[in-house]
Amino acid sequence: MKLDKFDVAILRALQRNARASLQEISDEIGLTTSPCWTRIKRLEDSGVIEGYTVKVNAEKVGRPEQLIVQLTLNKHTDAAMAEFARHLQAIPEVIDAYLVSGDYDYVLRLSVRDTRDYERLLREKLYKIPGVRHSKSSFVLRCLKASSLPL
Missing domain, CATH: 1.10.10.10 (Winged helix-like DNA-binding domain superfamily/Winged helix DNA-binding domain)
Structure with missing residues (x-):
């Protein structure tokens, strides 16, 4: 369009x-x-406008910590990738998930209450997804820029 x-x-x-x-x-x-x-x-x-949303203050709703998690899978078959994506849909703490090029297969953005909440999420959810081989996590210290799509 x-x-x-x-x-x-x-x-x-x-x-x-x-x-x-x-x-x-x-x-x-x-x-x-x-x-x-x-x-x-x-x-x-036409789908240019996909919907309307509300911007929620994560700290004020008790989810102040954000993480960037990079993951690799054991297998890269269509079935393995589809199963991984299906599991991610069931994890509300996963805000964004991207299939990427480079050293890792996926980059996720998560929202959690604190480090204990993240540790629980790793043990109970992320590491229970079949085929997850390795992860690397980084806590977001400060957001320097969050913006809309440039037009």
Whole structure:
């Protein structure tokens, strides 16, 4: 889908505030509400806008610690990788999971309460996934940048 300047402006406005009213978005980008609504609907229907979410403060909900975990598997068959992905879906502490190139097969971002919670997660969940060979973990000390997709 080819995006024009109004589409990009709508996306930027929604990235800043997904709860902005149609009137607020229209005023900001310089379109009336009807064409603005048509464009938003088209962006949703085409899959450019995948959904709307709420940004939650991890510390305030009792999950202040984040980790980056790199994992390798014993096997790299389609079946082994699919099973690993299926297991990850059942672990709510896994926020993001990526199949990557390089020394490790996967990079995960986790959210936990503390180091004991992470140790429990390793023993009870991650290391029980069949085929996990090796992992390397790093606690996030501070987030220096967290942003939306550049447009």
